[in-house]
Amino acid sequence: MTRPETNTVTGVVLAGGRATRMNGTDKGLIEVAGEPMVDHVIRRLRPQVATLVINANRSHAIYAARGWPVVADGFGEFAGPLAGMAAGLGAAETDWVVTVPCDSPLVPAELVTRLGQAVIDTGADAAVATGAGRMQPVFAMLPRRLLPDLESFLGEGGRKIDRWYAQHAVAEVAFDDCDGAFLNVNTPEDRDRLEARLEGRTQSTADP
Numbered sequence: 036m037t038r039p040e041t042n043t044v045t046g047v048v049l050a051g052g053r054a055t056r057m058n059g060t061d062k063g064l065i066e067v068a069g070e071p072m073v074d075h076v077i078r079r080l081r082p083q084v085a086t087l088v089i090n091a092n093r094s095h096a097i098y099a100a101r102g103w104p105v106v107a108d109g110f111g112e113f114a115g116p117l118a119g120m121a122a123g124l125g126a127a128e129t130d131w132v133v134t135v136p137c138d139s140p141l142v143p144a145e146l147v148t149r150l151g152q153a154v155i156d157t158g159a160d161a162a163v164a165t166g167a168g169r170m171q172p173v174f175a176m177l178p179r180r181l182l183p184d185l186e187s188f189l190g191e192g193g194r195k196i197d198r199w200y201a202q203h204a205v206a207e208v209a210f211d212d213c214d215g216a217f218l219n220v221n222t223p224e225d226r227d228r229l230e231a232r233l234e235g236r237t238q239s240t241a242d243p
């Protein structure tokens with residue numbers, strides 16, 4: 036298997052959630068600072084990978100207009116982020132994918148290189164980011180060879196990312212130096228706070 040370097044990694048933007056805390060509004064399409072969140076994410080992830088895939092369960096045509104393949108979940112109705120990760124792995128043609136959620140626009144510039152370096156250094160199966168005091172399970176580098184294993188986990192009703200990671204060697208990579216990297220928009224209030232920050236209307240310790 037090739038090493039996880041930029042040209043062997045597909046970026047997978049996870050935009051397949053229900054967004055119940057946003058009253059069901061498709062979260063990736065919600066504008067923050069004049070731009071849909073999915074575009075903030077694409078702008079930051081694109082330079083780090085060979086190509087992108089968007090995982091979405093609604094608004095396919097709108098997501099497809101970004102110019103990347105759009106894939107829906109293959110498991111049940113809104114089975115959670117693991118189903119989106121499986122869809123991304125299934126669509127990828129590279130040995131590795133890096134997943135990011137559509138609702139955390141401040142993707143670190145070194146996400147892919149640092150996750151990839153951890154895989155190389157440790158020989159782990161996969162790598163996951165930590166920051167803001169916890170594991171950030173949807174910011175992950177996964178090898179395509181784990182897709183059959185993930186599909187059987189999902190097929191048996193598995194839904195919890197941490198439980199699936201516990202079955203494999205997963206390196207944890209700290210991004211504590213990346214201010215705001217994991218700011219996550221789950222509610223309209225989160226959206227307003229992030230917009231204020233991006234527009235420089237609040238005190239922040241570092242520019243995103």
Ligand SMILES: Nc1nc2c(ncn2[C@@H]2O[C@H](COP(=O)(O)OP(=O)(O)OP(=O)(O)O)[C@@H](O)[C@H]2O)c(=O)[nH]1
Binds near residue numbers: 049053056116117136
């Ligand atoms: N493909 C897929 N992705 C999901 C699913 N549920 C959540 N996600 C993704 O997982 C990430 C974290 O999602 P959450 O914010 O926890 O969930 P959400 O469904 O988007 O929003 P809430 O319903 O308000 O919790 C986001 O990238 C979501 O798009 C799902 O059922 N399928």
Ligand SMILES: [Mg+2]
Binds near residue numbers: 138219220221
């Ligand atoms: Mg969220």
